[in-house]
Amino acid sequence: MVEAEKRTATAQFTKIDKDTQALPISSEDWEQRARAILPDGPFDYICGGSGAEETLAANRTAFQRWAIVPRMLRDVSDRTLSITLFGQQLDTPILLAPIGMQGIAHPEGELATARAAAAYNVPFIASTVSTYSLEQIAETMGDAPRWFQLYWSNDREVSASMVRRAEAAGYGAIVLTVDTIMLGWKRRDFRNGYSPLKEGKGLANYINDPVFCSRLPVVNEEAAVQEILRNIYHPALSWEDIGFLRQQTRLPILFKGILHPEDAKLAVEHGVDGLIVSNHGGRQLDGAISSLDALPSVAEAVGGRIPLLLDSGIRTGADIIKALALGANAVLIGRPFLYGLAVAGEKGVARVIDTLISELDVSLALSGSKSVSDLNRGILTRL
């Protein structure tokens, strides 16, 4: 009996070989394993939130306040997880969130993550502050889908240069993160005296940028770190900067970090192509609304005019069902894949993606739906 159950469960992991079966299966287990491997500095940096970590906690409790009320007897034998975003078909409504400095989790950093994402045709979103350059990441991915996340630089010619490089390297969209005009207040990092940026883990896109380097008196790591710290936070960012970004590229532009419905409307009016409803995984404004709680009014404000994505707190297949039912077209996962990377490199990330896809498929069937794009409020109740 136990053997038979095992076979049925494992049959769902399509790309996982024998060694990988020993790896964790829940995001809680991944987190525990990562905690055992990583020093306190990097671990706290990854898992932590800002301030009193109330928004970090709210990102989870928000999901628990919605329950799925499943439908039965609806012949769900033929199902699809596939969606279309900006004219591209994706196999699943899952993307990997932009996470900077992945070299703090594993020496292969973004290269390992990007390869795992490519194997599942899950878009990888490369961060401005990645440990490997956007060109190196692109090279390891072949034709697999990838987007580039931009931190708006104080020097807008540096931003323009990075956007041009991303376009040349086959990135399919630009994600402008709008919630990090300064860094959130992270008590854990102060206690640990830890800053991965100062340790030089997020330099690659800068030291490979001709415009950025032309601004340095000497091109070395120390000078680059000092210049990045002067460059990366841009509290003056305003709607007026958007026209400049638009002129730099024909790629779709998404804003990441929108929570207020009025900002969502303004974004549509300014020609933004998509939004990521996000509070940065509870790492920026503590006390901010959870992403899931912000979603329904943002969805109403946007009224289907542009795609809506959501991140912050997605941990299970059921979480994805809830986000899609409340108006998201797709979701981004953050910390769970980074824990997979820390514990088992590329295989760890693959396993995290694989289990999430399998959970989503089972949850979709058991909810009584055939397609992720059919999900709506009708299958949820607020507790």
Ligand SMILES: Cc1cc2nc3c(=O)[nH]c(=O)nc-3n(C[C@H](O)[C@H](O)[C@H](O)COP(=O)(O)O)c2cc1C
């Ligand atoms: C260690 C770490 C680094 C991050 N770096 C970036 C980044 O460089 N750019 C960005 O837009 N978001 C960054 N984020 C935020 C993620 O893109 C995402 O919004 C968040 O992790 C989602 O929440 P989750 O971790 O609860 O899934 C980072 C998050 C973490 C945990």
Ligand SMILES: O=C(O)C(=O)c1ccccc1
């Ligand atoms: O740690 C983060 O969440 C993040 O997005 C960030 C922002 C600026 C520099 C480095 C990381």
